[in-house]
Amino acid sequence: MKNKIRLLLILLVSSLFVLTIHSSAKEESLLRDVYDYKIYYDRPTQELLSKMTNYDMVIIEPVYYTKADIQSLKDSGTRVYGYINTMEADTWNTSLFDQLNEDDFFHRNGERVHYPEWDSYLTDITSSHYQQVLAEEVEKQIIDKGLDGAFLDTVGNIDNEHYRDADVLNNQRQGLVNWLVLLQEEHPDLSFIQNWGFDTLAEATAPYVDGIMWEGFHLSSIIYDEWANNQVYKLRSIREEHGVEVFTVSFEQEKNSARFSKANRFKHYHEPDSFNEW
Numbered sequence: 001m002k003n004k005i006r007l008l009l010i011l012l013v014s015s016l017f018v019l020t021i022h023s024s025a026k027e028e029s030l031l032r033d034v035y036d037y038k039i040y041y042d043r044p045t046q047e048l049l050s051k052m053t054n055y056d057m058v059i060i061e062p063v064y065y066t067k068a069d070i071q072s073l074k075d076s077g078t079r080v081y082g083y084i085n086t087m088e089a090d091t092w093n094t095s096l097f098d099q100l101n102e103d104d105f106f107h108r109n110g111e112r113v114h115y116p117e118w119d120s121y122l123t124d125i126t127s128s129h130y131q132q133v134l135a136e137e138v139e140k141q142i143i144d145k146g147l148d149g150a151f152l153d154t155v156g157n158i159d160n161e162h163y164r165d166a167d168v169l170n171n172q173r174q175g176l177v178n179w180l181v182l183l184q185e186e187h188p189d190l191s192f193i194q195n196w197g198f199d200t201l202a203e204a205t206a207p208y209v210d211g212i213m214w215e216g217f218h219l220s221s222i223i224y225d226e227w228a229n230n231q232v233y234k235l236r237s238i239r240e241e242h243g244v245e246v247f248t249v250s251f252e253q254e255k256n257s258a259r260f261s262k263a264n265r266f267k268h269y270h271e272p273d274s275f276n277e278w
Contacts, residue, residue: 029243030191030210031057034079037247037269041083042276044069051278053078059151059193062141070146081193082142084150086134086176087157088120096137104130106161113161122157126175135183142190149191149210156196173204180208193247198231206242217248217268219256236264 037057040048043064052058053076062070062082073080089097089105105112106124113122123130142150158176162169183190193211194201201212212235222228235246246266250257254270261268 087154
């Protein structure tokens, strides 16, 4: 009973906060009219392409799609964002991985930082060569196929990996900004959604992205956690100041997590299985 009362109070306070600041918003995001979305990273079928048209936005793995596939989705009014692994290099993506020099990887104690779960390596976004290789990947997978924008995964690595060294942290953030500026100078209509990296968003990238995603948005892990509560308030403030829409994803506690997200005017999506399952 106490937990239910606490939840109701949090939702009420969240709603009142929204009503208070809504009228003072300086900008509105390009994604403000997106209400429902889905993430799907496997190969599409004609049936799935048809189902995607029921969503305001889909986030996909663009290597599996043709320009005609993308155009059919856009013709239906669905916005399409393509996955770009920004702060890691996947060994499976040999066409990109084989282009990288040793200086394109971030080194700690003289060694690359490896993520065994994904068989990927932490990259150094301050490398001008890496910026160019990654920009060409965006050109090939996002621009040439006509997607609306890029979903920048692993940006959260900047905060998670470099928080102990302020100089490295700031340099990586500036490197990411430089790369975003490079892309937007070439493609001013290109849109970006950033995955995690809330402090990087607040300190550096908010003027350059249209959305931020919070994967693992579960009510039980937020309401009693001071850090998580601070992030909620931070993201609401950034949304009002910069027009950055907030997208949340839950893998559990669907009903309560969605309710809390929507009370904060975030865009919520629940995934019960995986991003490779429709």
